[in-house]
Amino acid sequence: MEQLTQFAPFLLMFVVLYFFMIRPQQKRAKNEKEFENSLKVGDKIVTKSGFHGKIAELAETTVVIETMSGKLKLERSAISLELSAALNKKA
Template sequence: MLTLAFAQTQGAPSPGGGIFGTINMLVPFIAMFVIFYFLLIRPQQKKQREHRQMLQNLKRGDRVVTSGGIYGTIVKIRNDVVHLEVADQVRIRVNKGSISDMVAEGERVFEEVEESKKG
């Protein structure tokens, strides 16, 4: 009786298995990887490339913001160390990699600081 039950569970192998069944199972995973690549990985690589290029093009007098939110004007660049002037006669040194963005000339960030000094 036990052998009869065991024989019923074994059954015949299902047709359509083999290599094509495995490939059909992998297709959704490959498609998900391609989608992730174009939606997540590639845009991040583009951002990193643009940030690296921005850091290479920094020069004296550029207005920047650090990743900590400190606004300043570049006074001196020496290797990976950037000297920023954040107020009159107030200079700090930051790592070049911590500069997150350049501030456009038209932004009012620096104008507001200058107005607050007068008033």
């Protein structure tokens, strides 16, 4: 019983670490993956580097976007925001 009380603070630290650090990170990663999978051709997007464009082609891990200056091939993870849904909600 004495060993259990000595081990309890470490167990409590692990539980707190899990619920405040590990679990939210897993949730965020899942949401990002769902966002990447929900993209479709024609969506207006903004990349993490600030480029605005429209999706022209989709591949498994990459996306080709049309911008005012031409086409760019990027990783899907480089897209930070999808504007089509936000613009449709305002209208």
